[in-house]
Amino acid sequence: MAALSGCQKHRPPPDQIVARVENEFLTRNMIEQLLPADIPESDREFYAKKLINKWIEEEILSRTARKDGIVLSPVKEWQIKSLRREFIGDQLLKEKLTRKYRVSDAEIEAYYQKYPELFTRAFDEVHLVHLYLEKLDRAITREIRGSKSLLEIIKKNYLDRQITPNREPNGDLGYVPVEQLRKIFARAIRGRRTGRIYGPIKTAEGYHYLQVLDRKPAGSIRSLKLVRDEIITRIKAEKKYQAEENYVKELKKNFNVETFPENLR
Numbered sequence: 001m002a003a004l005s006g007c008q009k010h011r012p013p014p015d016q017i018v019a020r021v022e023n024e025f026l027t028r029n030m031i032e033q034l035l036p037a038d039i040p041e042s043d044r045e046f047y048a049k050k051l052i053n054k055w056i057e058e059e060i061l062s063r064t065a066r067k068d069g070i071v072l073s074p075v076k077e078w079q080i081k082s083l084r085r086e087f088i089g090d091q092l093l094k095e096k097l098t099r100k101y102r103v104s105d106a107e108i109e110a111y112y113q114k115y116p117e118l119f120t121r122a123f124d125e126v127h128l129v130h131l132y133l134e135k136l137d138r139a140i141t142r143e144i145r146g147s148k149s150l151l152e153i154i155k156k157n158y159l160d161r162q163i164t165p166n167r168e169p170n171g172d173l174g175y176v177p178v179e180q181l182r183k184i185f186a187r188a189i190r191g192r193r194t195g196r197i198y199g200p201i202k203t204a205e206g207y208h209y210l211q212v213l214d215r216k217p218a219g220s221i222r223s224l225k226l227v228r229d230e231i232i233t234r235i236k237a238e239k240k241y242q243a244e245e246n247y248v249k250e251l252k253k254n255f256n257v258e259t260f261p262e263n264l265r
Helices: 030-032 041-065 074-096 104-112 138-145 150-157 183-188 224-252
Strands: 017-021 024-027 123-134 171-177 197-203 206-216
Touching: 017 030, 017 041, 024 030, 024 041, 030 041, 041 171, 074 224, 104 224, 123 150, 138 197, 150 171, 150 206, 183 197, 183 206
Parallel strands: none
Antiparallel strands: 017 024, 123 171, 123 206, 197 206
16 A cells, blocks of 8 residues: 555645655545545545554555665565566556457357357356335235236336345345255245246345246257347457457567576476
8 A cells, every 4th residue: 555655755635635744744645546436425525534543554564674684575566566567467468459459240149159168157046026015015015916026016116226234135146056045035936837926935134026037958058139239248358358368569679688498407
C-alpha cells in the first residue's frame, strides 16, 4: 500500500490529504482509485477507512524496518522488480492494443461445435424457479394453488424485488446442479416431473416454493443459447491473448535476446 500511495516529494493540496506519516501523504484521489467500482455507496466510507489504516500501519512498519537496518533478501527484491515489470508491461499492452474484439455468429457456432466437452453437464441439472416467504400468506398461497407459473406470481406480487436471508433469490434461478441444492430442496423435487410447483417447504428461515421448468441429465450438452455469452467471453479472451503474443513477438525483433538453458544443469 505504501508504494501505491505514491512517494509525495511535494505536499499535495490540503483538501486532498486523507492521511500522513512523517513526510509521506495518502490522498483522496488514490483512495478513490483503489476502491472497487462496484462497492455500494453506503459501504465506501467503511472500506476507505480500512485502506487508510492499512496504509498507515504499512508505512510505520516499513519506516521502522529501514531504521532498524532490516533489508529484503535478493529474491524479495527481484520479486518487487518483477511486479513492477508486470504492471508497466500490462499498461503498455492496454495503451497499444486498444481495439475491441468482435465475435461473429459463425465464430460462436464453430466454437460451440469444436469444444462440446466445455459445455457438457457434469451433474444432473434442473431449471428452477424459487419463492421464499417469511410467513405463509393466504392470498399468495391460494394464487400458487391455482397457478401453473410460480414466476408469474413472483413478478405479479413484486416478490422478485424482495431481499431475502437466503442464498437463493426469488425468481428464475436458471439451470442449477441438483447436488448443489439444499438436501431438503433436492428431496422435494426428486423425480422426473416438470411444471409442478412444490411447497410450501419449511426451513429455519421460513417457507419456500419451487417449480421445476426442465430437467437435464449429467452428460447432456447445454444449448448454444445458454452458453452463448460464455463463448463470446472465451473467444474475446483468446483474441486478446493472440494479439498480445503477436505484439511481443514483433517487439522481440528490436532486442538482442539470448537464453542459456545449459547453465541450468
